[in-house]
Amino acid sequence: MNMTPAERCRAARDGSLSVWDPEVDDVLVCVDARLETHDVRTFTFVSRTPSRFSYWPGQFLVFDVPVGGEIVQRCYTIASSPTRPDQISITVKRKPGGAVSPWLHDNLRPGMEIRAIGPLGDFSFVATPGEKYLFLSGGSGITPLMSMTRAHQDLAPDADIVFIHFARTPEDVIFRDELAVMARQMPNLRVIPMCEADGAGGRWGGPRGRVTPQLLSLLAPDFAERWIFNCGPPVYMQVVRDGLVGLGYDMRYYYEESFDFGVPPPVEEVLAAQGAETFEVTFSKSGRTIGVAPGQHILAAAREAGMRLPSSCTKGVCGTCKSKLVSGRVDMKHQGGIRQREIDQDMILICCSTPLTDLVIER
Numbered sequence: 001m002n003m004t005p006a007e008r009c010r011a012a013r014d015g016s017l018s019v020w021d022p023e024v025d026d027v028l029v030c031v032d033a034r035l036e037t038h039d040v041r042t043f044t045f046v047s048r049t050p051s052r053f054s055y056w057p058g059q060f061l062v063f064d065v066p067v068g069g070e071i072v073q074r075c076y077t078i079a080s081s082p083t084r085p086d087q088i089s090i091t092v093k094r095k096p097g098g099a100v101s102p103w104l105h106d107n108l109r110p111g112m113e114i115r116a117i118g119p120l121g122d123f124s125f126v127a128t129p130g131e132k133y134l135f136l137s138g139g140s141g142i143t144p145l146m147s148m149t150r151a152h153q154d155l156a157p158d159a160d161i162v163f164i165h166f167a168r169t170p171e172d173v174i175f176r177d178e179l180a181v182m183a184r185q186m187p188n189l190r191v192i193p194m195c196e197a198d199g200a201g202g203r204w205g206g207p208r209g210r211v212t213p214q215l216l217s218l219l220a221p222d223f224a225e226r227w228i229f230n231c232g233p234p235v236y237m238q239v240v241r242d243g244l245v246g247l248g249y250d251m252r253y254y255y256e257e258s259f260d261f262g263v264p265p266p267v268e269e270v271l272a273a274q275g276a277e278t279f280e281v282t283f284s285k286s287g288r289t290i291g292v293a294p295g296q297h298i299l300a301a302a303r304e305a306g307m308r309l310p311s312s313c314t315k316g317v318c319g320t321c322k323s324k325l326v327s328g329r330v331d332m333k334h335q336g337g338i339r340q341r342e343i344d345q346d347m348i349l350i351c352c353s354t355p356l357t358d359l360v361i362e363r
Contacts, residue, residue, distance in 0.1 A: 003050045008086065011050060018051045022117045023339065025049040028088070030112045036091060036174050040140065041105050042079065044089040048113065052085040055119035056126040057147040058229070058257070061090065062318050062337060064115040065100045073320045073337075074100045075313055077143040077231075077257070078119060081150035091174065093140035120317055120336040123229070123257040124148065130227030130253070134220050135163040136240060138211070138232025142174050144257055145229060149189070153182055160188040162220045166211055166236065169199040192219055211236060213243030224249055231257040279355040283307070283363040284326060298330075298350040298361070309350070309363065313337070316352035323350050328359035 003011065011017045028045035035041050047053070060077040076090040094105045108114065125133065125148055135145040142165055152159040167173045173193045183191040194211075195204045209215060216223055228249070230240050237256055244254060278291030281298060292301040299321055302309055312320040316334030325346045330353040332338075338349050350361065 008050060019054045020047045020051040026115045026117055027113050028116050030108055030114065031087065031110050033109050037172055039094040040091060040174050041094070042089050042091045043104065043108055044080070044087050046087055053082065053088045054085065055082050056124035057081060057151040058124035058144040059119035059121045061116045061118035062120065065103060067099050067103045072100055073312060073318045075318050077147070079143040079146050081147055081154060083151055083154035091140065091143045091146075117336065117339070121257070123231070123255060125227070125229065128227065128255060132160040132222070132226045133162070134223055134226040134228045135161060136228065136230040136232070138166040138236040139172070140174065141232030141257070144231050146175055148229065149182060153186060157186050158188055159186070162190045162192070162226065164192045164194060164219055166194045166232070168196050170195055170201065170204050171199045211239050211243070213247050216240075216243060217247060223247070227253045227255075229255050280358040281355060282360045284360055285363055292355050295354055298353050298355065302350070311351055314351045316349050319349065321349055321351045322347055324362035326360040326362050329356040330354060330359065331356055
């Protein structure tokens, strides 16, 4: 059911709009596709069934993207603020050679529908409230920090925030103009864009360089008093983590968001720790049978055995590795990437499922 803007305003005033629930209707309608930089675009959505969005700043959605005749699932952080609940937006960097982001940039336009589930994740100041913050971001990792900053602008404009964003050139600084306006309106928000090189438009007059411990201590001398939220490419975040440890920062107050969780331990290490035999896991379509140790995730064991199976987040969020469990029992600890009705139909996420018996999986 579509509503006119006037009807939505009346419904919002009267409190008759419900909270969006993807279990009821998981379809979102694109209402805007706006360029932020030359290779970054913001997509804004409303719910197909008129409702409002409720989430924590910093959480994400998992989208079903139709690419090449197949559905590919991807996680994208919500860039908008829950203080403006009638729309929700994601900001996506186009990755050359990628499967999903080029499709979104080239095809997703106002009026089109796309399926999504969420919100998911606990990377948010709401879960860990502090008095002073240091927001750090690299590249498109700016999106969850932007959501948090937008929420503070609406709810706590006096919040003490240092926001340092690392980009390649001035043309690559996402939300550059909006952040500059926010910094003028919020007396205790200090925004510091860092660029590695000059841009096509001329010489960069602001601070430049890559993230280093010395740079962090120079730009935020009181970093030890701040709760730190960090998001960006894995190598960048590793440098930040190592630098903060070297500076003596109390890492209990450090939080980061990433969908790259590294390489799982080899099955031999798991077996040695568990002191047990492997379970036999058979993939019915490929005809492969592998050994999976007690406590080891099925996907990790399959990768170690040389199998190439669809996966993305590796922590039970995106649903990419969803598979049919033909026989046997598993212990599955997911993070929202599968619905209860799918579980009732014997579907599992092999990235976060460990065997309790021998298994047969339809793959």
